[in-house]
Amino acid sequence: xxxxxxxxxxxxxxxxxxxxxxxxxxxxxxxxxxxxxxxxxxxxxxxxxxxxxxxxxxxxxxxxxxxxxxxxxxxxxxxxxxxxxxxxxxxxxxxxxxxxxxxxxxxxxxxxxxxxxxxxxxxxxxxxxxxxxxx
Numbered sequence: 525x526x527x528x529x530x531x532x533x534x535x536x537x538x539x540x541x542x543x544x545x546x547x548x549x550x551x552x553x554x555x556x557x558x559x560x561x562x563x564x565x566x567x568x569x570x571x572x573x574x575x576x577x578x579x580x581x582x583x584x585x586x587x588x589x590x591x592x593x594x595x596x597x598x599x600x601x602x603x604x605x606x607x608x609x610x611x612x613x614x615x616x617x618x619x620x621x622x623x624x625x626x627x628x629x630x631x632x633x634x635x636x637x638x639x640x641x642x643x644x645x646x647x648x649x650x651x652x653x654x655x656x657x658x659x
Contacts, residue, residue, distance in 0.1 A: 528579075546598075553589060613648050625658060628649075
């Protein structure tokens with residue numbers, strides 16, 4: 525499994541456009557990506573702050589999402605609405621979440637250039653302290 529928390533800052537006055545774009549991406553993700561378990565977005569307390577909780581069957585399903593046509597179309601307007609985004613890989617607490625542990629994985633055999641690029645840019649980084657709690 526691969527679960528992440530996206531910390532997103534939106535340019536002033538672009539919040540409504542971000543929500544419109546994110547809604548379209550949410551619909552296409554849920555309709556076309558069976559490897560997606562969670563794809564939810566939330567407004568934060570600070571103006572222009574948003575959070576995304578995303579969980580996929582595995583890192584390869586995340587890469588399918590990242591390199592999808594719908595995501596790439598969103599990316600075309602991304603720079604106009606998003607001022608900053610930080611991806612944080614998170615690990616579900618067993619017994620307090622129905623999701624499986626986050627695990628690193630390589631790009632699939634025969635992956636295209638875009639998927640290979642994303643596999644490096646967004647590689648799963650497991651915190652060292654998680655290991656002791658998983659055993």
